[in-house]
Amino acid sequence: MNASKLAMPQSPTxxxxxxxxxxxxxxxxxxxxxPALLVLVIALAQGIDNNYWLQIAVNAEIMVIxxxxxxxxxxxxxxxxxxQAGFYAIGGxxxxxxxxxxGFDFGLALVLGxxxxxxxxxxxxxxxxxxxxxxxxxxxxxxxxxxALILVNWTWLTGGANGIRNIVAPIxxxxxxxxxxxxxxxxxxxxxxxVFVVTRIKNSSYGRAMxxxxxxxxxxxxxxxxxxxxxVLAFVVGAIFAGxxxxxxxxxxxxxxxxxxxxxxxxxxxxxxxxxxxxSPWGAVIGAIVLTFLPEVLRPVQEYYLLxxxxxxxxxxxxxxxxxWNLFRLVGSLxxxxxxxxxxxxxx
Amino acid sequence: MxxxxxxxxxxxxxxxxxxxxxxxxxxxxxxxxxxxxxGDKADITIGVALPTTGGSAVLGLPMxxxxxxxxxxxxxxxxxxxxxxKLVQEDSGADDTTALNAFNRITSESPAAVIGFxxxxxxxxxxxQVDRAGIPVIMGGTNSKLAAGSDWAFxxxxxxxxxxxxxxxxxxxxxxxKKIALLRESGELGTGASEVVNETADDLGIDVVDEEIFQSxxxxxxxxxxxxxxxxxxxxxxxxxxxxYIVVANALATAGVKxxxxxxxxxxxTYAQLNQEGFEQIYxxxxxxxxxxxxxxxxxxxxxxxxxxxxxxxxxxxxxxDGMNLLADALKTAGTDPAELQKALxxxxxxxxxxxxxxxxxxxxxSFGVTxxxxxxxxxxxxxxxxxxxx
Numbered sequence: 001m002n003a004s005k006l007a008m009p010q011s012p013t014x015x016x017x018x019x020x021x022x023x024x025x026x027x028x029x030x031x032x033x034x035p036a037l038l039v040l041v042i043a044l045a046q047g048i049d050n051n052y053w054l055q056i057a058v059n060a061e062i063m064v065i066x067x068x069x070x071x072x073x074x075x076x077x078x079x080x081x082x083x084q085a086g087f088y089a090i091g092g093x094x095x096x097x098x099x100x101x102x103g104f105d106f107g108l109a110l111v112l113g114x115x116x117x118x119x120x121x122x123x124x125x126x127x128x129x130x131x132x133x134x135x136x137x138x139x140x141x142x143x144x145x146x147x148a149l150i151l152v153n154w155t156w157l158t159g160g161a162n163g164i165r166n167i168v169a170p171i172x173x174x175x176x177x178x179x180x181x182x183x184x185x186x187x188x189x190x191x192x193x194x195v196f197v198v199t200r201i202k203n204s205s206y207g208r209a210m211x212x213x214x215x216x217x218x219x220x221x222x223x224x225x226x227x228x229x230x231x232v233l234a235f236v237v238g239a240i241f242a243g244x245x246x247x248x249x250x251x252x253x254x255x256x257x258x259x260x261x262x263x264x265x266x267x268x269x270x271x272x273x274x275x276x277x278x279x280s281p282w283g284a285v286i287g288a289i290v291l292t293f294l295p296e297v298l299r300p301v302q303e304y305y306l307l308x309x310x311x312x313x314x315x316x317x318x319x320x321x322x323x324x325w326n327l328f329r330l331v332g333s334l335x336x337x338x339x340x341x342x343x344x345x346x347x348x
Numbered sequence: 349m350x351x352x353x354x355x356x357x358x359x360x361x362x363x364x365x366x367x368x369x370x371x372x373x374x375x376x377x378x379x380x381x382x383x384x385x386x387g388d389k390a391d392i393t394i395g396v397a398l399p400t401t402g403g404s405a406v407l408g409l410p411m412x413x414x415x416x417x418x419x420x421x422x423x424x425x426x427x428x429x430x431x432x433x434k435l436v437q438e439d440s441g442a443d444d445t446t447a448l449n450a451f452n453r454i455t456s457e458s459p460a461a462v463i464g465f466x467x468x469x470x471x472x473x474x475x476x477q478v479d480r481a482g483i484p485v486i487m488g489g490t491n492s493k494l495a496a497g498s499d500w501a502f503x504x505x506x507x508x509x510x511x512x513x514x515x516x517x518x519x520x521x522x523x524x525x526k527k528i529a530l531l532r533e534s535g536e537l538g539t540g541a542s543e544v545v546n547e548t549a550d551d552l553g554i555d556v557v558d559e560e561i562f563q564s565x566x567x568x569x570x571x572x573x574x575x576x577x578x579x580x581x582x583x584x585x586x587x588x589x590x591x592x593y594i595v596v597a598n599a600l601a602t603a604g605v606k607x608x609x610x611x612x613x614x615x616x617x618t619y620a621q622l623n624q625e626g627f628e629q630i631y632x633x634x635x636x637x638x639x640x641x642x643x644x645x646x647x648x649x650x651x652x653x654x655x656x657x658x659x660x661x662x663x664x665x666x667x668x669x670d671g672m673n674l675l676a677d678a679l680k681t682a683g684t685d686p687a688e689l690q691k692a693l694x695x696x697x698x699x700x701x702x703x704x705x706x707x708x709x710x711x712x713x714x715s716f717g718v719t720x721x722x723x724x725x726x727x728x729x730x731x732x733x734x735x736x737x738x739x
Contacts, residue, residue, distance in 0.1 A: 161469065162536050162539060
C-alpha cells in the first residue's frame with residue numbers, strides 16, 4: 001500500500017470542490033428566501049379568502065415579530081425575559097394614545113411606540129445587568145406586573161380597565177390599511193423584514209458576541225467582549241420587536257385593554273421560542289405560527305382544547321427539547337446520516 | 349442513541365397525528381348533528397360567542413343553556429316562518445384575542461346575527477370586526493358605552509348606567525341616605541360603576557365620602573376596610589366579582605365596619621358564604637333575580653330550567669333567554685337581511701320578558717329592567733322592580 005491509498009479511508013468526506021459549490025448554493029438560497037417569503041406573505045394575504053383564517057394568519061405574523069425579538073434576548077444571549085407583555089403593551093398603548101388623543105398618523109405613532117419600548121427596554125436592561133437566570137426572570141416578571149397595574153390604575157392616561165377604543169383609519173406611507181388582506185400584507189412584510197433583521201443580527205459580530213456571552217460570559221469577557229453592551233443590546237432589541245408587535249396589534253384590532261397584556265402573553269411568547277427552538281430565528285417563527293394556530297385548530301374539541309394544547313406542549317418539551325426546528329433539522333439530516341452510515345458500512 | 353431519538357420522534361409524531369385526527373373527527377361530528385335539525389326551510393344560523401372556559405365561564409355556561417332553551421322553544425313554536433334557528437357556538441375564552449378569534453370564526457359561518465359577549469372588554473375588542481362583518485351583534489356586557497361602539501352592536505343587558513343609577517336613587521330617596529362610600533374592583537366593572545355612582549350622587553346632592561379600590565382576586569383588604577371604618581358613610585356600595593365579596597365581607601367584619609351595603613350582582617350561592625358580621629343589611633341590584641321569582645313567568649321558566657339542567661338558573665341565563673327571543677322577534681319582522689334586521693332590532697316594541705322590560709332603541713340598548721331588594725334571614729326580598737324609561 002502506498003501513502004495515498006492509506007489516506008482515502010481516513011477522509012470519508014466529499015471531495016473539496018463539492019462543499020464550495022454547496023456553500024455557494026446555500027448562500028444563494030439564503031438570499032433568495034427573502035424575496036420568496038415576501039411573495040409568499042403577499043400571496044397568502046390575497047389568496048386566503050376565509051376571513052377567519054386570514055385573521056389568525058395576521059395574529060401569527062404579529063407573534064412572529066414578538067417571538068424573533070425575544071429570540072435575540074433569550075435564544076442568542078441567554079437572558080430569560082418574562083416581561084415581553086410589558087413592552088408589547090407600551091408599543092400598543094403609545095400608538096393607541098397618540099392616534100386617538102393627539103391625532104398622530106398611525107405610521108408615526110407606531111414608530112414612536114417602538115422607540116419608547118426600546119427606551120424602556122434600555123432602562124430595564126441596565127439595572128438588570130447584574131442579574132441572570134431565575135433572578136433576571138423574576139425582575140422582568142415584576143416589570144410586566146408593574147406595567148399591567150399601571151394600565152389598570154392610571155385611568156387618566158390609559159383609560160383604565162376599559163382601555164382605548166377607535167384606534168382607526170391607519171394610513172402608512174400613503175397605503176391605507178382598511179381591509180384584513182391589507183393588514184395581512186402589511187404586517188406580513190414587516191414580519192419578514194423582522195426575521196431578516198434578526199438573522200443579520202445573529203450572523204453579525206454582535207450576534208456572535210451574544211452567543212459567546214450566552215455560552216460563558218466569563219470566557220466572553222476574557223476575550224474582550226463587553227458584557228454590559230451585549231446584554232443591554234439584546235434586551236433592547238427584544239423590547240423593540242415586542243413594542244413593534246404590540247403597536248401593529250393595536251392598529252389591527254383598533255382597541256387596547258389591560259386584559260391583553262397579562263403574564264400569560266409573556267409566557268406564550270417565551271413558549272414560542274422553547275417549542276419552536278431557541279437555536280435559530282426560524283425556530284421562533286415556527287413556534288409563533290404553531291402556538292397561534294394550534295388553539296384555533298383545536299377549537300372543535302371545545303372544553304378539551306386547553307388540555308390537549310397543554311399536553312402537546314409537554315410532548316414537544318419532552319420529546320423534542322431542542323424545539324420543532326431542531327426536529328426538522330434532525331429529520332432533514334437523516335438521509336445524509338444513512339448515506340454516511342452505509343458508506344462507512346461498505347468501507348468496513 | 350440515534351434509535352432512541354428516532355423512537356421518541358416517532359412517538360411524538362404519532363401523538364400529534366392522533367390529536368389532530370381527534371380534532372378533525374370532533375369537527376365533523378358537530379356539523380352532522382347540526383344538519384339533523386332540518387326543517388322545511390333552510391335553518392337560520394345564529395352565532396353564539398360565550399366564555400365557556402376561563403374565569404368568565406361562570407357567566408357563559410348558564411347563558412349557553414338559556415339560549416338553548418329559547419331556541420328549543422322558538423323552533424317548537426314553528427321557528428321563524430318555518431325556518432329553524434341553529435346555534436353555532438364558539439368559546440370567547442378569557443382574553444380579548446380569543447374573543448376576537450371566536451367572533452371571526454363565527455362570522456365565517458355566515459350567521460344572520462351573533463349573540464353573547466357578557467364581558468364588556470371583549471365586546472369592545474371585537475367592535476371593529478363587528479363593523480367589518482356588518483351583521484347585528486347582541487352583547488351581554490353591562491358597560492353603558494358598549495352598544496354605542498357600533499351601529500351593529502346591541503346590548504341585551506340593563507347597563508351599569510341603568511342599574512347603578514337606580515340603586516343610588518333607591519338609597520337616597522327610599523332609604524334616606526346622605527353619605528355613601530364605594531369599595532370597588534379596579535377592572536371594567538368597578539371603573540364603570542364608579543363613574544355612574546359619582547355622577548348620580550352629584551345629581552342627587554349626596555356625598556361620596558370615600559372610594560376604595562382593590563384588584564379582583566386580592567386576599568387582603570384590611571387597608572381598604574380600615575379606611576372605610578374611618579369614613580363617615582351611611583351606606584356602602586361594593587362592586588367586584590363573586591369571589592371578591594367573600595374577602596370583602598371578612599375584611600369588613602374584621603375591621604368592625606357594619607353598614608347597610610349594596611353588593612352588586614350578588615348571587616345566592618355567594619350570599620350563603622358571606623360573613624354576615626360585615627354588614628348591617630345586604631342590598632342587591634340586578635336585572636332580575638330568578639331565585640326570588642314567585643308566581644310569574646320568571647318563576648315558571650326557572651322551574652323548567654331547573655328540570656332541564658338540574659341546577660337553578662342565574663340572572664345571565666334569563667338575560668340570554670330574553671335576548672334570543674328579542675332576536676327572534678326581529679327576525680320574524682325583518683328576515684335575515686342584515687340592514688333590515690338591524691332596523692327591526694332598533695324598532696322593537698316595548699315588551700315584558702322574563703328578565704325585565706325590553707325595547708328597541710337607536711343607540712342599541714334593548715333592556716331597561718332593574719330589580720332592587722335585600723336579604724332577610726337568608727331570603728331575598730324584592731323591594732322594587734322598575735323599568736327605566738329608555739328615552
